Amino acid sequence: MIGKPGDSLSVLHRCRCNKRICDHNAEMLFQSSSILVTLVYALLPRLVYMTWPRTDASLLRLLPKMSLSSVQSTLSTLKSCQADIGGCMDMVSDVALGIVEAQGMDNSPALKKLEGMILECSRLDREINCFVESVDEMTAQVRHEPPEAMVNLRNSVKERFTELMAGVTDADLQRHSKVVAFRDSVRKYAMQAGQTAAENEEEELDEDIAVTQSQTNFICPLTQVEMVNPVKNKKCHHYYDQEAVLEMIKARHKIKKKFRCPKVGCGNTDVQLSDLELDLVMKRMIQNHKRQSGKT
Numbered sequence: 001m002i003g004k005p006g007d008s009l010s011v012l013h014r015c016r017c018n019k020r021i022c023d024h025n026a027e028m029l030f031q032s033s034s035i036l037v038t039l040v041y042a043l044l045p046r047l048v049y050m051t052w053p054r055t056d057a058s059l060l061r062l063l064p065k066m067s068l069s070s071v072q073s074t075l076s077t078l079k080s081c082q083a084d085i086g087g088c089m090d091m092v093s094d095v096a097l098g099i100v101e102a103q104g105m106d107n108s109p110a111l112k113k114l115e116g117m118i119l120e121c122s123r124l125d126r127e128i129n130c131f132v133e134s135v136d137e138m139t140a141q142v143r144h145e146p147p148e149a150m151v152n153l154r155n156s157v158k159e160r161f162t163e164l165m166a167g168v169t170d171a172d173l174q175r176h177s178k179v180v181a182f183r184d185s186v187r188k189y190a191m192q193a194g195q196t197a198a199e200n201e202e203e204e205l206d207e208d209i210a211v212t213q214s215q216t217n218f219i220c221p222l223t224q225v226e227m228v229n230p231v232k233n234k235k236c237h238h239y240y241d242q243e244a245v246l247e248m249i250k251a252r253h254k255i256k257k258k259f260r261c262p263k264v265g266c267g268n269t270d271v272q273l274s275d276l277e278l279d280l281v282m283k284r285m286i287q288n289h290k291r292q293s294g295k296t
């Protein structure tokens with residue numbers, strides 16, 4: 001059925017608005033991330049100096065207890081920064097999917113900037129890991145040594161940290177789990193978004209019917225509640241919540257039975273794990289639906 005007059009212009013307007021919003025969000029996120037990276041980079045060298053107190057002769061007997069306690073406190077602060085870095089990398093990935101959704105491609109300048117940002121976070125995450133490892137190694141060595149050994153602990157940590165960082169390559173940064181997930185999700189989302197657009201053009205559904213159908217698709221036929229991580233069956237094209245369908249397949253296979261697609265009227269009598277694929281487009285649609293509905 002032909003869409004109503006002006007529908008194409010409305011869709012184009014929404015896409016342009018979404019693109020501006022995504023570009024703005026990417027720029028704001030880039031600035032926020034840059035501030036975070038700058039702060040942690042500034043903090044990292046200071047930690048080596050601040051971790052251990054001054055080594056006056058009168059304090060030598062107290063150094064092991066004082067210094068190691070200070071070490072653990074400082075490392076806890078650094079690890080909390082590391083958690084923030086992980087959260088920032090997740091935000092970068094989410095903004096990237098928004099850009100792909102708005103622009104319909106996975107090679108835009110904005111995405112290149114986001115990729116550079118997530119690689120910088122990967123480097124910072126690795127530096128923190130190397131610093132923590134160097135501190136753990138050196139403190140373990142001096143823990144049972146005379147108090148005088150604490151005097152050179154700071155320099156020992158610096159040297160070990162430098163050694164560990166010298167072994168870090170660009171390939172190591174590229175292999176960071178969140179960097180891999182970023183590229184994989186962007187690639188899959190662009191591919192799935194293109195497939196979804198093509199399917200929608202072929203269906204030629206009325207706008208009201210399409211809205212009703214998309215809302216119905218948000219409900220898992222197994223749990224009868226809105227899906228969280230929707231997976232698509234590549235054979236029959238039905239959707240299920242990932243956790244629910246995996247449990248059902250395992251339960252059926254445990255008693256030597258096949259798992260039939262729970263969608264009413266579907267003739268697919270043998271759903272396999274290999275048939276299922278996480279649908280990032282559907283997942284984002286559900287997330288947008290929740291935001292618009294005011295759900296958490």
